[in-house]
Amino acid sequence: MSKPVILSVDDDHEVLGAIERDLRRHYRGEYRILKASSGRAGLQAAVELKQRGTPVALFLVDERMPGMSGTEMLQEARKLHPDARRVLLTAYADTEAAIRGINDVGLDHYLLKPWDPPDLRLYPVLDDLLSDWSANVRLPYDGLRVAGGTWSPQSYAVKEFLSRNGVPYRWLDVDGDESVRELVTSVTGDPTLLPVVLFADGSTLVRPTHQELAEKVGMRTVASRPFYDLVIVGGGPAGLAAAVYAASEGLATLMVEQEAPGGQAGTSSQIENYLGFPAGVSGADLARRATAQAKRFGAELLSAQEVTAIRRDDPYRVVRLGNGTEVSSYAVILAQGVSVRTLQVPGVETLTGRGVFYGAAMTEAATYRGRHVCVMGGANSAGQGALFFSRYASRVTMLVRADSLHKSMSRYLIDRIEAASNIEVQTGLEVVEVYGAGHLEGVSVRDVSTGDVRSIQLAALFIFIGSAPHTATVADLVELDEKGYVLTGPDLPSAASGRPAGWLPDRDPYLFETSVPGIFAAGDVRAGSGKRVAAAVGEGSGCVSVVHRYLATV
Structure with a gap:
């Protein structure tokens, strides 16, 4: 599949050259950058791209052009590429054009010229629009296929993992297509050995683990360094918020997620009471945005990786991963959240x-x-x-x-x-x-x-x-309440000294700090938490300020 296109249109050749230069510098790795010097030429390019089946991700069009205005061009181009994001450029605050563009062509954004510096005035706007486009537009099939059965639990697990991690795939059902059954048999020798994941390079995986899948599709599963300022266990709203704030404030940050960013909240089809999203936002979209934000600030995110143990080795905290490797840090935030409680009935x-x-x-x-x-x-x-x-x-x-x-x-x-x-x-x-x-x-x-x-x-x-906390790996390390949730701060039981048993620092535990100094908890896994997405985000971000206080003492 050819790269999706960003098409810029402007009748001023100097401006058009500057647009092309800035777009290529930032987007040439993922998008094909095309330009046109008039509205009619831009529309003709849109027609040709449609005929070739090439998707257009974004139109960046000057409004004031002779013969055909930017709004007029976008109105026609919208019929050809309805999912493309539409941005108008103008040299001054043209309110009339903005209103017409919003009403007539569903304008996504309005940019003033000049846009210097592009790192502040151009790329952040286009990054957000292109991220939305790539997350919500179904691109032509590009290679990865999953051959499985409707009633195969292993097939369901693979589909769910790929979907929640934003990895596109094509589903091939062995129950409804004899050719798919023959394909599976040719790979495995057994048509019931499902699923089979087939990649564009001709390789296959049979009943893969999440880690095998993650490694094959290019997700990071191994830490790049042995030591971090902060390790975050869990990638739900609390963990993602902590990663964003910690990395943005200069901490070397590693987040470890066992399944997919977003945690349980990532499976919510529509969160309608989250601040700032009056039309609601899906858990998957919220997780995708937060993940991109954390990475942008430099946080390192491991996928399909389980934390199997945490130990105290003062002044460090050592985290053991499912692949047998260990990473050390000054501080750890437990944000592994909860899982849906299992139903204990026959069948x-x-x-x-x-x-x-x-x-x-x-x-x-x-x-x-x-x-x-x-x-x-x-x-x-x-x-x-x-x-x-x-x-x-x-x-x-x-x-x-x-x-x-x-x-x-x-x-x-x-x-x-x-x-x-x-x-x-x-x-x-x-x-x-x-x-x-x-x-x-x-x-x-x-x-x-x-x-x-x-x-x-x-x-x-x-x-x-209902839910059950993911605290089995820390049950012998930190204090838990009777339901298995992590106790923190003022909720910790006190010994005769007035502080938790075995507590060594000459201070009380900080807010969000567990019974082990330097290990904190945030979000649904913490006893007394709000059990809402917004509450988890607040705890994750607030926890970072307490981590800074702790780091100042080690």
Whole structure:
């Protein structure tokens, strides 16, 4: 596939040359830079690119051109490349053109000439627009294919990992295409050995681990240095916020994420109450933006890498990774978050990944288009999941153990659920069994007040029934509460000295600091946290200021 195009259009040859120079300097690695000296020439270039099937990522067009204005050109080009981002250039504040552009062509931005220095006045604007374009536009297929089965848990795991990490792939279903089955057999000798991941260079991976996949597609899985100022365990909102603030303030920062940036929040189909996004933002988009921001400031992010142990070796903290390597640091932030609590009823273990899923499992939405699915749970995450699946399924049933949604769900979500014609909320019910031959066929539910049991036939069950903290690796290192969450600051139990047992510094623990000096906790994994995305972001960023105070003492 040829590179997507950035097309600049201006009738002033000096300005056009300057635009081309600045665009090539910053974007030539990922985009093809083209130019045109008039509106009509720019439109003709857009036509030719459409005919060749070359995607246009962004139009950067001068407004005041003879024969065809920038707005007129963009209005026609929009019909050919509707997903391209559209930016107008002008030499002065032309309010009339801006209003016309916004109303007539869905203008994305408006830039004044001159744009010097481009590092401040040009690139940040275009970086954001191009990031949005690449995240939301489906480009022509470019090589990576996953051959698997609808009812294969391993296939589901690979699809989910690639999707959440923003790696495009083409799905090949062995159940619906005999040629795909033959392809898998030619690679493995066994058509049931799924999935098979096929790469553009001709290589293949059979039932790969997340780490094998990450290494193959070019993700960083190995730390570049042995020592950092700060290691952050977990890449959810708290971890990402900590990485952004720590790196921006000059700390050598490493963030280690086991699955995908964004954590549980990254699976949210739409977060509508996050400050600054009046139309809402998906968890994936929020995670993508935060990841790009952290990398821009110099934070190093490891993907598909598990932290298996942390030990104290004063004045250092040593983190052992799943590949057996170790990295040292002055400080550690625990931000590994929580996972959806597993459902302990007959049939679940066998059917997980075969119609039973934990969390939103957005990669599976198209599989259940026009079918009946159930969402189990009554908190915000369940509500967001129900609304997401209602776009695809013919019917969504919410199974809620409480007698109403009002005890655990935000009002705005309740209002939207009540307004959705294909969502039905059934309260006072608990799932006691899931069943099916090879894949989910139905669930048995019990009325919690009467004890009556009945069956519901359905195609998929998505489970949101509370959370459990990821603290197994630090259970013997830091103090936890009775539910396994990390205790910090004033919540730590005190010994006779008035400070935590074994506490050596001649000071009280800082806010967000655990029972081990230099190890901090932020976000959902911390006891007493707000369990909201905004709260996690606030804790992650606030935790960095406390880390600075600690670093000043070592």
